[in-house]
Amino acid sequence: MTMDHAELTTEQVLRRDIPWETYMTTKLITGTGLQLLRRYDKKAENYKAQLLDDDGPSYIRVFVSILRDIFKEETVEYVLALIDEMLTANPKRARLFHDKSLASEDTYEPFLRLLWKGNWFIQEKSCKILSLLVSARPKVHDGFTTNGETSDSKKKVTTIDDVLKGLVEWLCAQLKKPYHPSRGIPTAINCLATLLREPLVRSSFVQVDGVKLLVPLISPASTQQSMQLLYETCLCVWLLSYYEPALEYLATSRALPRLVEVVKGSTKEKVVRVVVLTVRNLLHKGNFGAQMVDLGLPQIVQSLKAQAWSDEDLLEALNQLEEGLKDNIKKLSSFDKYKQEVLLGHLDWSPMHKDPIFWRENITTFEENDFQILRVLITILDTANDPRTLAVACFDLSQFIQHHPAGRVIVTDLKAKDRVMKLMNHENGEVTKNALLCIQRLFLGAKYASFLQV
Structure with missing residues (x-):
């Protein structure tokens, strides 16, 4: 044309x-x-x-x-x-x-x-x-409706x-x-x-x-x-x-x-x-x-x-x-709600974070989409400014390490350690406390978990 x-x-x-x-x-x-x-x-x-x-x-x-x-x-x-x-x-x-x-x-x-x-x-x-x-x-x-109807059917x-x-x-x-x-x-x-x-x-x-x-x-x-x-x-x-x-x-x-x-x-x-x-x-x-x-x-x-x-x-x-x-x-x-919280990047101490039943029942759900929610949680450690959000993110990581059979390996592979280490020097006490808990779990593994519960 x-x-x-x-x-x-x-x-x-x-x-x-x-x-x-x-x-x-x-x-x-x-x-x-x-x-x-x-x-x-x-x-x-x-x-x-x-x-x-x-x-x-x-x-x-x-x-x-x-x-x-x-x-x-x-x-x-x-x-x-x-x-x-x-x-x-x-x-x-x-x-x-x-x-x-x-x-x-x-x-x-x-x-x-x-x-x-x-x-x-x-x-x-x-x-x-x-x-x-x-x-x-x-x-x-x-x-x-047809248009142009005709008596000539052919x-x-x-x-x-x-x-x-x-x-x-x-x-x-x-x-x-x-x-x-x-x-x-x-x-x-x-x-x-x-x-x-x-x-x-x-x-x-x-x-x-x-x-x-x-x-x-x-x-x-x-x-x-x-x-x-x-x-x-x-x-x-x-x-x-x-x-x-x-x-x-x-x-x-x-x-x-x-x-x-x-x-x-x-x-x-x-x-x-x-x-x-x-x-x-x-x-x-x-x-x-x-x-x-x-x-x-x-x-x-x-x-x-x-x-x-x-x-x-x-x-x-x-x-x-x-x-x-x-x-x-x-x-x-409850996992959908948790997912919303993480995806929106605003975490708070809602009951599910500290509920062992929530973590036991949903721990395999974290594996969906190549650990998408876990990855977002780790990104929050870099991007969030709100101390409460940072504290809850560290706590949740420690819960994941505790409840998932390969928790330590997965969290280490996803390069979370350095990010959490940085937060150990945070000015907010709640953040440093939960960052420390997370690092201890990462190094010591689940057998010491019972001593470290917050």
Whole structure:
């Protein structure tokens, strides 16, 4: 595809002169079609609006028949530009394509075909137009409607299912390998943010593994343009958060950590709102609640609540989220609670630290994720300033050494000794006492443990 076509604008295309008369002489458009085009083409906006109000479906019929019968690229681009201009001025005009008088026309087919066949200008416009047509179609009770129904049963008609599946395929193709370097992905996300309201689009999108294509786009934005893309991506995730089969994809991807990262650093109200609403939806599903506590969401919600938001829905959602997270923390097991404390880096003498039963029952759980919690505990010795936190961390290390069969070896391998030694000179008595206990356990081993209990 040449870049000159990629950079075309609707305004540039509409400056062209199309030789409609020639098409009539070669019978590619009818006499009536020519008359309608002459009346409409190159006229003022308000005049065209009047024509569409009076006789909209007739114009749609002409436009669709040209796209069906004429393959000259410049003409195809021109008609798409006319339709784009008409729908941009008033998106409700998409309903004209579904007028009863067009029941025998297959109005979806040309756009669906052009989605794959044309240059970037043609593809982008076809995608935008199809998305609007789909959203404007009359809803029927069984959730299924064809367009262009015909009494001739042999004639293959493009159904709404064909259109939605075709669109999802094209949109995912853009997310994987955009046909246009800067506009492929924003175009796809923009359409998905509208189309994912459709149950059929949600299921097709999940079936083709589309959810994981959204996840990399959830990242803090700096420019206005990237902010809009981030907002629309989060809107897509919010729509998917209502759809059960999408949840396992969201749970096994990095979607939640990325959403938390975005909400932590974003000042744009609409972005914060859509992320908070998404997270609120996910809170009570699967393992999301525990993950949220792991990621420090309770603290983030606290600081968000302290900011001045004008949106009532956002404030209400933050309150619900705060309550939901509190309930979640209450339900966590004692080890989950311990893990939260360590991951948040604020340790205190809560009962479990000095409870031998807690250590006996949970000692093997410390082995999860390559001793993740133990490693964080050791890092706290370097990074914490709070004396209470440092004292508790030293005490917990000594408990681990005492209760784990290979405790001394593991703690030594993780280079904890030097860090604890440094703390033996700490100005706070509680810290030095617990650092000493830890070092004695490290050197003397478990058989002397009973003499050293604090």
